[in-house]
Amino acid sequence: xxxxxxxxxxxxxxxxxxxxxxxxxxxxxxxxxxxxxxxxxxxxxxxxxxxxxxxxxxxxxxxxxxxxxxxxxxxxxxxxxxxxxxxxxxxxxxxxxxxxxxxxxxxxxxxxxxxxxxxxxxxxxxxxxxxxxxxxxxxxxxxx
Numbered sequence: 001x002x003x004x005x006x007x008x009x010x011x012x013x014x015x016x017x018x019x020x021x022x023x024x025x026x027x028x029x030x031x032x033x034x035x036x037x038x039x040x041x042x043x044x045x046x047x048x049x050x051x052x053x054x055x056x057x058x059x060x061x062x063x064x065x066x067x068x069x070x071x072x073x074x075x076x077x078x079x080x081x082x083x084x085x086x087x088x089x090x091x092x093x094x095x096x097x098x099x100x101x102x103x104x105x106x107x108x109x110x111x112x113x114x115x116x117x118x119x120x121x122x123x124x125x126x127x128x129x130x131x132x133x134x135x136x137x138x139x140x141x142x143x144x
Contacts, residue, residue: 020035023035032060033059035059036058037058038056038057039055039056039090040053040054040056041053041054041086041087041090043070043082051071051074051079052068052069052074052079052080052083053067053083054083054084054086054087055067055068056090056091058091058094058096061095061098062096062097062099062100063087063091063098063099064100065087065101066101068080068083068084068087084115085115091139098136098137098139100134101135102123102133102135103133103135104126104127104130104131104132112135115137116137117135118135118136118137119133119134119135120133120136121134122134
């Protein structure tokens with residue numbers, strides 16, 4: 001096959017929609033999850049300004065927290081904890097049986113441990129050549 005090219009997708013192209021459709025057809029054919037369903041949660045103030053948010057994915061009952069951020073002037077007010085709790089609640093609503101995320105910052109680990117999270121393992125020399133930790137929380141759900 002001549003003339004084939006692999007390139008980075010540019011913003012605004014329709015590839016993402018086409019690719020999602022391809023993965024959904026594969027899921028139907030194979031009977032197992034293929035596509036990562038990406039979701040966002042937004043934290044707004046009383047006038048509707050965005051002050052923080054969460055990006056997460058869901059695939060096969062596993063909710064993966066991909067990013068969490070709060071504007072600098074709103075940090076240290078418990079908003080990160082609120083966003084994490086909202087992520088957990090939404091993941092449960094969507095049928096997740098486990099949630100996970102990677103972090104290199106363990107300062108919040110005591111709070112996470114008291115909320116049912118645990119460190120699954122460490123991966124040295126990972127992102128940015130630093131050690132990252134996989135955190136996990138299993139949800140109590142009914143067997144389907």
